[in-house]
Amino acid sequence: MTDTPAAKQPNPRSLADLAPDEVKSVVDRYTGIHNAGSERRKEHYRSFVNHYYDLVTDFYEFGWGPSFHFAPRRRGESFEASLLRHQRFLADRLALKPGMRVLDVGCGVGGPMAALARYAGASFVGLNNNAYQIERALAHTRDVRSLCSFIHGDYMQIPDGDDRYDAAIAIESMPHAPDKTAAFREILRVLRPGACLAGYDWCLTEDFDPGNAEHMRIKEGIVAGNALPEIARTLEIGTALRAAGFEVVESGDRASASDPTTPWYRALQGRDLSLRSIPRTPIGRALSNRVLRVGEKLRVFPDGAVAVSSLLNRTADALVAGGKAGIFTPMFFLLARKPGPSGD
Numbered sequence: 001m002t003d004t005p006a007a008k009q010p011n012p013r014s015l016a017d018l019a020p021d022e023v024k025s026v027v028d029r030y031t032g033i034h035n036a037g038s039e040r041r042k043e044h045y046r047s048f049v050n051h052y053y054d055l056v057t058d059f060y061e062f063g064w065g066p067s068f069h070f071a072p073r074r075r076g077e078s079f080e081a082s083l084l085r086h087q088r089f090l091a092d093r094l095a096l097k098p099g100m101r102v103l104d105v106g107c108g109v110g111g112p113m114a115a116l117a118r119y120a121g122a123s124f125v126g127l128n129n130n131a132y133q134i135e136r137a138l139a140h141t142r143d144v145r146s147l148c149s150f151i152h153g154d155y156m157q158i159p160d161g162d163d164r165y166d167a168a169i170a171i172e173s174m175p176h177a178p179d180k181t182a183a184f185r186e187i188l189r190v191l192r193p194g195a196c197l198a199g200y201d202w203c204l205t206e207d208f209d210p211g212n213a214e215h216m217r218i219k220e221g222i223v224a225g226n227a228l229p230e231i232a233r234t235l236e237i238g239t240a241l242r243a244a245g246f247e248v249v250e251s252g253d254r255a256s257a258s259d260p261t262t263p264w265y266r267a268l269q270g271r272d273l274s275l276r277s278i279p280r281t282p283i284g285r286a287l288s289n290r291v292l293r294v295g296e297k298l299r300v301f302p303d304g305a306v307a308v309s310s311l312l313n314r315t316a317d318a319l320v321a322g323g324k325a326g327i328f329t330p331m332f333f334l335l336a337r338k339p340g341p342s343g344d
């Protein structure tokens with residue numbers, strides 16, 4: 001695994017900060033690393049993931065809000081309420097409370113840690129490889145500033161000492177890891193003995209058949225549009241956690257906690273009656289592409305904005321297909337404990 005250290009990555013950059021001709025070159029660099037295959041994606045994981053989030057963070061925030069994850073949804077529950085419940089599920093399993101120090105591994109733009117700091121009163125340290133997301137996270141956690149701080153760094157080499165945290169969460173950040181066992185080993189190192197990691201990972205389910213061409217096409221679509229080195233099978237998560245030294249307390253796919261009429265991928269289909277979902281409807285997609293195309297010509301949007309939007313539309317289709325076929329889940333729950341006395 002060789003790549004530019006996180007601390008040496010360029011300053012925070014959003015799509016809007018990039019020069020007009022730069023967006024296209026970042027899209028090309030991202031695509032080049034992706035197309036070079038899984039080993040190269042692992043080797044260049046830092047820049048691969050950074051390019052991706054430089055390009056998509058503004059789109060994600062606009063279309064999804066400050067929490068960059070999926071959630072199982074109950075009948076009649078709003079999209080936002082389902083995200084909150086999914087986050088609180090982790091806080092409850094970890095028994096988070098005031099005075100605890102929690103590492104949020106791959107904290108995105110801080111939506112989950114802000115919500116959980118408000119809910120549980122625990123202190124959070126958000127770790128993120130992407131500088132622009134940390135800049136956004138500082139804004140999203142403003143009202144809980146005394147409980148939230150950040151480290152700009154790589155979770156494969158956490159820039160912090162041993163035995164420092166009372167708990168850790170990792171919400172949909174581990175899918176980017178070039179080596180899951182090594183990533184879990186780093187988290188284990190910074191947890192105090194007896195402390196737990198809880199999170200959700202992206203996995204291929206037991207129904208995924210590598211000999212099925214359609215399954216493989218869907219998997220490739222998900223990998224291509226999300227800066228992933230590969231996608232693990234559900235069984236691999238427990239294996240990697242144990243190999244890293246964790247005791248697995250609980251694991252399982254939370255997708256089945258969705259009401260069948262509101263599957264986790266529903267929000268990607270633009271089937272909700274909300275302003276946020278408009279860009280995800282077929283008409284909304286066509287309209288956004290038209291606006292971006294005209295904006296590119298008028299130099300209101302940078303060259304490459306249409307390419308980013310199209311990439312996200314293609315990946316949304318692949319995620320929906322994976323969910324519908326039951327071969328993919330973005331919510332494989334894991335709760336794992338660092339061996340040793342809890343010290344409570």
Ligand SMILES: C[S@@+](CC[C@H](N)C(=O)[O-])C[C@H]1O[C@@H](n2cnc3c(N)ncnc32)[C@H](O)[C@@H]1O
Nearest residue numbers: 067068069106107108128129154155171173176
């Ligand atoms: C799908 S987003 C989830 C963000 C956040 N957990 C949430 O639920 O809103 C994945 C996050 O993992 C971060 N990430 C990926 N690889 C990383 C690495 N090697 N070190 C630190 N953060 C990383 C990304 O920058 C991004 O913020």
